[in-house]
Amino acid sequence: MPTSSQKDRTEPRETAVLRASIVDSRGARQASISDLSSRGFSGVMDHPPARGDFIDIGFPTCRLAGQVRWVEGRKFGVRLSERVDPEVLKGFRRPQRKRARSDETVAPDEPKTLASTLVAYSVMGLTALSTAYLIVTYLV
Secondary structure (H helix, E strand, C coil): CCCCCHHCCCCCCEECCCCEEEECEEEEEEEEEEEEECEEEEECCCCCCCCCCEEEEECCCEEEEEEEEEEECEEEEEECCCCHHHHCCCCCCCCCCCCCCCCCCCCCCCCCCCCHHHHHHHHHHHHHHHHHHHHHHCCC
16 A cells, blocks of 8 residues: 555656665665656665665766665665656766856855955955055066
């Protein structure tokens, strides 16, 4: 009998037989993965991770992160931290890279804090002052 979460599914499911490496607090182990969607999957393995555990999943085509949502014996279900194309997991399609638009600059992934902004402006100010000093000293 389907559970309430299975009744509420809106994502299409794809059946597959894949091998993946599951890494949790107990180490790395192999699992058989099936029932894929863009947001998660179910799998079977000896000693599955506990419900609520955050895990890393290594597929042949990519590495993902997720949280274990349910465990029933050797079966378990995982909610992925990001959407993924099931065809990529099955190896039929290459992962798409996020591309910056040509009018955008690609910024580093560091968070912008007040301290980092002050340091950046201080360095730019010192550079401008030293450039002005060199121009006045050697050209005038």
